[in-house]
Amino acid sequence: MNIRKPFIILMFLALSLIIVGSVAGQNSQPNRSEAIQLQTIPSIHLQAGTFTPALDQTLDLPQTLTTQRAIDANSEAYYIVQFSGPVSAEWKASLEQLGGSLHGYIPDYAYKVKLTGRQAAAAANLDGVIWVGIFEPAYRxxxxxxxxxxxxxxxxxxxxxxxxxxxxxxxxxxxxxxxxxxxxxxxxxxxxxxxxxxxxxxxxxxxxFVIPEKQNEFGAGVIVGANTANANGYDGSTQIAAVADTGLGGGTASTAHADIPAGRIDAIQNFQGADSGGCYTVIGDGPQDVDSGHGTHTAVSVVGDGGSSGEGKGTAPAAHLVFQATEDYTEFTGFCSFFYTDGYYLLGLPDDLVDLYQPAYNAGARVHSNSWGADDNGAYTANSVST
CATH class of the missing domain: 3.30.70.920 (Lrp/AsnC effector binding domain/regulation of amino acid metabolism (RAM) domain)
Known part of the structure; x- marks a missing residue:
């Protein structure tokens, strides 16, 4: 007995390392006992493609963009952990109790989770889990x-x-x-x-990398059917709307625009872009609308009260305004000058748009209007994630 007990322990440890290595190095085997009972077997939907691990499907990825090395028990990596159905609070908690950190939902019924190899092996055996797989470099x-x-x-x-x-x-x-x-x-x-x-x-x-472009040159009544809403008594009088754009009139509440009384402008926030060493230099000019007048136009299209006959009236002609000025003159240098010419750009927009939305929210706004974007054909970008 005294001889066999250490042998059994060693065998157990060796088997544990084999299990950890197989899950951590690549992907776990799908839990078919869970998946086979499902009416609809869930897939994984990524921008790189869609596949169904429970049916042994994989994506055809370039070898240079896959994880070739085995991940040992104590090394961290990002994994996709897929559940059999809508993810309950208990299932999420069980992942966190393993020591994993969740980094966003992935349809269907999955999360990106940072785990060690040992934790990934344990995650594959949690209630509700049908698959654990490496979040490959190609997915990024x-x-x-x-x-x-x-x-x-x-x-x-x-x-x-x-x-x-x-x-x-x-x-x-x-x-x-x-x-x-x-x-x-x-x-x-x-x-x-x-x-x-x-x-x-x-x-x-x-x-x-793309610099946001000014968009929306048409009136609010045409865009969102504001004429119909206004005719039925909706004028935004109980709301504060935020607009992020180039600038606003002369840069102050009293010099904004004749159709936006100073008493309805709650705040003007200036977002000056930061210089990028070796790429561009931003020359700040404050919150005034220096170049195109686009920001003033969009602000009026949101909260302007228009003329006596209704001309130029915005979507919510009685709402209050929080304006965020994001455009300044920019001089490009070095390599970046091959892509862009000097001029006015919306480089005050933060990379993480939460840093744009939060100050507006703190100022009381519960509606945020943005008439800018990028020529990316509706792609789901980092801005989409932030929003």
Whole structure:
């Protein structure tokens, strides 16, 4: 007995390491006892594609964008943990009790979770879990990512990431980090470097860098049917609306616009963009609408009271306004000057739009109007995630 007991313990430890290695290195086997009872077997929907792990489906990914090494029991990685149905609070709590940190929902019924290899093996055996798989580097790339030579990219890091450490790793690859705003980085890199960046642990998403463009040049009554709403007595008199755009009139409540009385302007917030060393310099001019008048136009289309005959009336002609000015003159330098010419740009918009919405909310706004965007054909971007 005294001889066999240590042998049994050693066998158990060896078996445990094999189990941990198999789950951590790649993906767990689907829990078919759970999945086979489902009327509809859930799939995983990513921008990289859709697949159903319970049916042994996988995505055909480039070898350079998959995890080739085995993840040992104590090393961390990001996993997809998929459940058999709508995720209950108890199921989420069981993941957190393992020590995992949740980093966003993935349809259907899954979460991205940061786990050690040992925790991932344990997660595969939790109630309701039907599959645990590596969140591959390929899943971190926008489908329309520019390929080939040097380009500008916007990179979002996971919450809790060591931004300084990730920045150093990117620089070590030969790419250039031009700007850091919270958990976002502006990076110049080529395709080979981008593939390597996708392997960095706390990189969440890589997309093409685009500067937001001014949009919406048409009146509110046509866009959202405000004429009908106003005719039925809805005028926004109990609301505070926020507008983020270029600037507002002369930059003060008294010089905003004749159709927006100063008494209805609760706040004007100025968001001056930060310089990006080696890429661009922002020359601040305050909250006034210096260049196109676009911000004044959009503000009036939201809260303007119009003329005596109703001309120029906005959607909510009695609402109060919080305006956020985000445009300044920008001079581009170095590599970035090949992509953009000097001029007025909306570079005051924060990379994390929560930093735009929260000050407006704190000022009382519960509606936020944005007449700007990017030429990305409706792609689900980091801005979509923030919103």
């Amino acid at each position: 790339l926008a489908p329309d990512l520019k390929q080939g030579g040097l380009s500008l990219y916007r990179i979002r890091l996971e919450s809790g990431a060591d931004v300084t450490a990730v920045t150093q790793l990117i620089n070590n690859l030969g790419a250039a980090v031009y700007k850091q705003d919270g958990n976002f980085l502006l990076v110049a890199a080529n395709s080979f470097q981008v593939d390597s960046i996708a392997h960095i642990l706390d990189v969440a998403w890589i997309e093409n």
